[in-house]
Amino acid sequence: MNRIIKIIFLDILKNKIILAYTIILGILSWSSFGLEDNSAKGLLTILNIILFTVPLVSILFSTIYLYNSSEFIELLLSQPIKRKKIWLSLFLGLSLSMVLAFFIGAGIPLLVYAPDSVGIMMLIVGCLISLVFVALAFLSSILTRDKSKGIGIAIMSWLYFALLFDGIVLFLLFQFSDYPIEKAMVAVTALSPIDLARIQILLQLDASAMMGYTGAIFKDFFGTSLGLLISFLLLCSWVVVPFFISLIKFKNKDL
Amino acid sequence: MIEIKNLNKKFGRLEVLRDVNLTFKKGECIALIGPNGCGKTTLIKSILGMVIPTNGDVLFNQKSILKEYLYREQIGYMPQIGRYPDYMTIGQIIEMIKKIRNSNQTLDEDLLKAFDLEKIFGKQMRTLSGGTTQKVSATLAFLFNPEVLILDEPTAGLDPLASEILKDKIIKEKEKGKLILITSHLLSELDDMITQIIFMQDGKVHFHKTITDLLESTNEQKISKAIAKILKSQSNE
Numbered sequence: 001m002n003r004i005i006k007i008i009f010l011d012i013l014k015n016k017i018i019l020a021y022t023i024i025l026g027i028l029s030w031s032s033f034g035l036e037d038n039s040a041k042g043l044l045t046i047l048n049i050i051l052f053t054v055p056l057v058s059i060l061f062s063t064i065y066l067y068n069s070s071e072f073i074e075l076l077l078s079q080p081i082k083r084k085k086i087w088l089s090l091f092l093g094l095s096l097s098m099v100l101a102f103f104i105g106a107g108i109p110l111l112v113y114a115p116d117s118v119g120i121m122m123l124i125v126g127c128l129i130s131l132v133f134v135a136l137a138f139l140s141s142i143l144t145r146d147k148s149k150g151i152g153i154a155i156m157s158w159l160y161f162a163l164l165f166d167g168i169v170l171f172l173l174f175q176f177s178d179y180p181i182e183k184a185m186v187a188v189t190a191l192s193p194i195d196l197a198r199i200q201i202l203l204q205l206d207a208s209a210m211m212g213y214t215g216a217i218f219k220d221f222f223g224t225s226l227g228l229l230i231s232f233l234l235l236c237s238w239v240v241v242p243f244f245i246s247l248i249k250f251k252n253k254d255l
Numbered sequence: 256m257i258e259i260k261n262l263n264k265k266f267g268r269l270e271v272l273r274d275v276n277l278t279f280k281k282g283e284c285i286a287l288i289g290p291n292g293c294g295k296t297t298l299i300k301s302i303l304g305m306v307i308p309t310n311g312d313v314l315f316n317q318k319s320i321l322k323e324y325l326y327r328e329q330i331g332y333m334p335q336i337g338r339y340p341d342y343m344t345i346g347q348i349i350e351m352i353k354k355i356r357n358s359n360q361t362l363d364e365d366l367l368k369a370f371d372l373e374k375i376f377g378k379q380m381r382t383l384s385g386g387t388t389q390k391v392s393a394t395l396a397f398l399f400n401p402e403v404l405i406l407d408e409p410t411a412g413l414d415p416l417a418s419e420i421l422k423d424k425i426i427k428e429k430e431k432g433k434l435i436l437i438t439s440h441l442l443s444e445l446d447d448m449i450t451q452i453i454f455m456q457d458g459k460v461h462f463h464k465t466i467t468d469l470l471e472s473t474n475e476q477k478i479s480k481a482i483a484k485i486l487k488s489q490s491n492e
Binding site: 003004007011014015068069071072074075076077078079080081082083252253254255 | 351
């Protein structure tokens with residue numbers, strides 16, 4: 001297994017895009033932290049990176065990489081290797097490179113400028129979000145054989161999670177503002193990994209005070225260690241479930 | 256050595272293989288022929304476990320290959336269109352497959368030398384011509400001394416010299432008692448290699464005969480003519 005992961009990992013590193021992604025993350029993070037003495041602005045920049053850039057790059061790059069390595073997968077399949085091993089190695093190779101890129105690009109400045117609970121939380125959540133969207137990329141690339149369709153699905157799911165989902169939540173909040181739906185909203189956030197990440201970080205930033213009553217409910221739930229644990233588990237299940245579905249599909253795929 | 260039992264494969268509504276039953280034994284060199292889209296490649300890929308049959312089974316040394324993978328250690332496969340990671344060089348590809356196989360057996364580097372691949376080890380796969388890529392595929396198929404060789408259109412795209420080298424190699428391996436399965440459209444090329452012929456049409460096995468049988472029953476000298484005769488007589492019926 002390690003041999004294949006190593007091959008895939010080196011192949012991805014040779015592809016300059018990951019390098020460029022790391023450098024861009026680095027430039028954004030270092031410069032926004034360097035602007036002011038206060039680290040708050042830098043943290044907000046990185047929050048936006050985690051919520052928008054990391055998901056987009058992770059899902060798009062992984063989907064395209066998977067489609068482009070279809071020949072490589074075919075080559076491996078004619079060798080004495082388990083299908084599960086091939087798919088898992090691809091996942092680990094891609095995840096490793098995306099997480100590493102995030103860690104070097106955004107994680108190191110985070111640890112330098114904000115070495116407190118907020119910084120570490122952001123680092124963990126950023127890595128998890130990378131993993132979630134790599135897993136979603138595996139799901140979207142296994143759903144269809146057509147490359148442009150698969151990439152389309154990847155972009156759509158990014159749009160949905162990054163932009164649309166928020167709009168839907170907002171719409172629900174306004175429509176049902178007469179009813180006590182705050183508790184239900186907590187459950188709804190579990191449906192989007194980006195929202196889970198956002199809430200976890202915002203609560204660490206103490207911005208929840210500005211989110212009104214709902215914010216208080218969120219704080220009540222996610223602020224406790226049990227809530228924190230549950231939301232972490234939810235984020236992890238956003239990695240495991242899509243990948244597991246894709247693995248089952250891959251095992252029965254015709255190549 | 257390989258037994259195919261009631262193999263069916265559907266891609267959606269399209270029936271690609273219909274109730275295929277075949278047995279291949281050691282030392283045989285079998286040509287799999289038929290019109291385009293008759294299911295040859297699908298049949299080969301089912302044996303390799305790349306295509307999962309809708310129903311039916313493939314037995315390799317009396318064991319079902321479904322959900323198995325180790326049996327592939329004994330198969331060398333040369334795909335119709337070998338496509339490899341673009342940025343890897345020939346040397347890296349060969350090194351990689353060696354690492355993945357991790358076998359202690361002595362490697363069969365005949366083709367590597369015959370095709371002079373060592374000189375262009377540093378070339379990236381994307382810069383190679385179709386023929387050179389085929390040479391790499393062929394080298395990889397023979398490299399680990401497999402008991403079974405599955406060659407999908409082996410000589411397509413190769414220049415006459417390289418195709419001669421490959422044919423000699425196939426004959427040599429056949430004489431060692433290996434099972435060789437070839438698909439091809441070029442019947443004239445098969446004459447001096449094969450011992451049996453399978454003709455497929457619309458996903459079904461039309462006939463499976465030894466060459467001597469085929470030639471005797473049709474009173475012909477060449478395989479291509481014998482097959483043409485059979486197909487003609489059937490269309491007249």
